[in-house]
Amino acid sequence: MVKVYSITQCPWCDKVKKYLKSKNVEFEEHNIEENDADREACYKLTGDLVVPITTVNDKDYVLSFDKEKLDAMLGL
Template structure:
């Protein structure tokens, strides 16, 4: 399952979500601004609360909008 950790009004978060949709990649959005559990999970994953964070396996992640790394991680 692909997860995108995001916040409200984040242009880079929107770019990641739009890109994933354009590639027909299903994902769950986890808003760390609205949910403390999601914020804690993001922090546990990365050691920070910078967003967007995209993860496929709750272990490896991509920070920000890095198309090449997203494609690599997702096998696109």
């Protein structure tokens, strides 16, 4: 399952989510402003709270909107 860690007002988060939708990639959104567990999971994954973070396996992740890295990680 693809997860996107994001915040409410974030143009880069919106870009990632729109891009995934355009590629028909199902994902779960995890808003780190609204959920303490999501904030902790994001921090555990990256050591920071910078968003957006996109992950497939809760181990490897892509920071921000990096189309090349997203495509590689997702096999697109």
